[in-house]
Amino acid sequence: MGNSEGNIQPTVDIFGCTDCGADLKFKPGTTALTCEYCGAKNEIPVSDTKIQELDFHEYFEKGAKELDTIELNLVKCNTCGAESSLEPHIASSSCPYCATPLIVSNAHSESIIQPKSLLPFKLTKKEALEAFKIWINKLWFAPNSLKKAILSFDHFKGVYLPFWTFDSNTTTNYTGQKGVHYYVSETYSTTENGKSVTKTRQVQKTRWSYASGQIIHAFDDVLIPASESLPKKQVKELEPWDLPNLVPFNKKYLSGFITEKYQVNLETGFNRARVDMEDSITGLIRRDIGGDVQRIHTRNTQFEAVTFKHILLPAYVSAYKFKDKLYRFMVNARTGEVQGERPWSTVKIALAVVGVIAVALAAYFLFGS
Numbered sequence: 001m002g003n004s005e006g007n008i009q010p011t012v013d014i015f016g017c018t019d020c021g022a023d024l025k026f027k028p029g030t031t032a033l034t035c036e037y038c039g040a041k042n043e044i045p046v047s048d049t050k051i052q053e054l055d056f057h058e059y060f061e062k063g064a065k066e067l068d069t070i071e072l073n074l075v076k077c078n079t080c081g082a083e084s085s086l087e088p089h090i091a092s093s094s095c096p097y098c099a100t101p102l103i104v105s106n107a108h109s110e111s112i113i114q115p116k117s118l119l120p121f122k123l124t125k126k127e128a129l130e131a132f133k134i135w136i137n138k139l140w141f142a143p144n145s146l147k148k149a150i151l152s153f154d155h156f157k158g159v160y161l162p163f164w165t166f167d168s169n170t171t172t173n174y175t176g177q178k179g180v181h182y183y184v185s186e187t188y189s190t191t192e193n194g195k196s197v198t199k200t201r202q203v204q205k206t207r208w209s210y211a212s213g214q215i216i217h218a219f220d221d222v223l224i225p226a227s228e229s230l231p232k233k234q235v236k237e238l239e240p241w242d243l244p245n246l247v248p249f250n251k252k253y254l255s256g257f258i259t260e261k262y263q264v265n266l267e268t269g270f271n272r273a274r275v276d277m278e279d280s281i282t283g284l285i286r287r288d289i290g291g292d293v294q295r296i297h298t299r300n301t302q303f304e305a306v307t308f309k310h311i312l313l314p315a316y317v318s319a320y321k322f323k324d325k326l327y328r329f330m331v332n333a334r335t336g337e338v339q340g341e342r343p344w345s346t347v348k349i350a351l352a353v354v355g356v357i358a359v360a361l362a363a364y365f366l367f368g369s
Contacts, residue, residue, distance in 0.1 A: 025256030028121035028158075028333065033252055044252050051117045051246055053167060053307035056270060070114040070251065074261055075107040082229035083110075083261040084159070085254075096157040096258060097229040098326060099319035112261055117246040118312035120253045121158055121333045128316040128331040129156065135329075135338040158333065160254065160312035161235070162226035162262035164269035165243075167308075172215040172281050172301040178291035179206040211289045215281060222273045226262035226310070230317070230330065234339040238332045241313055249312075259312065266308065274303065 027034040032041040074083045077095040086093060086107050093102045123131070183202045190197060221243055225235045247253075264272070281301060286294045314333035319326055329340025 026121065026253050028124045031120075033255060044250055051248055051309070053309060054116070056166070056266075056306035056308050059266065059308075068114040069111040071109055071111050072259060072261065073107055074110050075102050075104060077102060080229055082227070082263070085259040085261075095319070096159050096317045097319055097328065110261070113266075113310050115162075115249045115310045115312045117249055117309060118160065118253060119241060119243075119246055119314055119334055121257065121314040123316070123331070123333045123336060125156065125158065125316060127336070128333060131331055131336040131338055132318075132329060132340075135340070156316060156318040158257040159315055159317045160257055160259045161230075161315055162260055163311050163313055164224045164226050164262075164264070164266065164273070165221045165309045165311060166219070166224065166270055166273040166306065167221065168219050168273075168277065168306045169304045170215075170217050170219065170277060170281065170301055171304070172217075172285065172299055173213075174215065174285050174299040175210075175212045175297050176285070176289055177208045177295040177297070178211045178289045179208050179293035179295070181206055181292045206293065208295075211294075213285075213288050215284045215288060217281065217284060219277050219280070221309075222276055224264070224269045224272050224276075226264040226269060227260055228263045229260065230328065234330060237339045238315065238330060238337055240335075241332070242334055246311060254312075257314070262310070270306070270308070277301075277303075 025033065025036070026044075027041075030041070031046065032043045034041050072085045075086050075093070076083045077098065077100050079100040080095060080098045082095060082097050084096065086102075086104065093104060094100060095102055181204055183204055185200050186203045187198055187200050190199060223239070223241070223243075225232065227235070278301065281299075282296070285296055285299065289296075316331040316333055317328070318330075319328045327340065329338065331338050
């Protein structure tokens with residue numbers, strides 16, 4: 001925790017090369033800021049600071065002013081509402097999420113909760129683009145002209161996406177029922193060859209018994225996206241992230257990349273984390289009840305020792321237009337996992353359907369006769 005005034009960090013800006021004084025940018029896959037002019041590597045000191053978990057309830061009791069903050073130069077997109085950082089001396093830019101030109105003159109300085117840790121970029125932009133091309137080539141029924149469209153798009157940017165992580169010890173008391181299947185013989189009448197016959201069949205029944213118990217479970221690093229700018233399903237499918245490799249926050253890692261301000265506040269983030277935890281607890285309850293099927297009648301979960309972190313995770317994000325429609329994709333800048341929206345070729349789909357019908361008809365006439 002900082003002092004009562006809060007610990008305001010200076011605006012994230014560019015750093016000068018120790019050899020020639022030129023602007024430096026973080027080089028993905030390294031621990032250094034690299035000079036594009038003289039090639040000098042300016043190492044980022046490795047911090048031995050332990051990544052701190054912050055007390056969730058203490059945050060609301062003492063207020064955000066007790067927390068360390070960082071000041072970012074932000075500009076808001078008038079189309080999708082995302083607020084992302086701008087590096088100094090940028091005259092024009094576009095939103096990484098919807099490709100809308102940003103009004104740079106509307107940029108403003110704002111203090112936000114400082115991330116406690118981040119995963120630095122590991123893949124270069126070139127490597128991420130290659131991963132995207134491989135993904136495109138594997139798509140079924142993608143238009144042929146799509147490959148040409150992606151070779152020239154300009155809106156391909158490295159973005160630090162904001163996330164919350166939550167830890168919590170949980171105790172859940174529940175009541176319910178355990179169902180165990182058993183089978184009984186049942187006779188029935190049916191008609192075969194015009195005659196009524198009696199047959200026997202096995203019918204499944206369920207025997208129910210009362211169940212109750214207590215589930216104790218500790219959750220660690222429940223990950224909640226703090227951005228509303230990208231589809232939640234696709235962001236989720238970028239996982240897994242190698243969270244054990246988180247490093248203590250250092251603004252030098254941000255140099256050369258965009259940082260998005262969190263849009264999901266801490267309280268909303270925890271409410272979403274509770275839903276995820278409750279979903280996991282449901283599975284634990286069913287396993288505890290046992291049997292073939294389960295019914296859960298009542299449950300009451302206590303969340304204790306709740307802590308949180310604000311972290312940044314790296315992705316390459318692009319919004320591109322294909323036949324006047326906007327599509328977006330993301331590349332996990334640690335693993336190369338690609339997720340995105342894609343167009344479909346109606347011509348290819350129609351030809352495939354016609355081909356299947358033609359094969360089926362040929363098989364019918366060939367073997368049916």
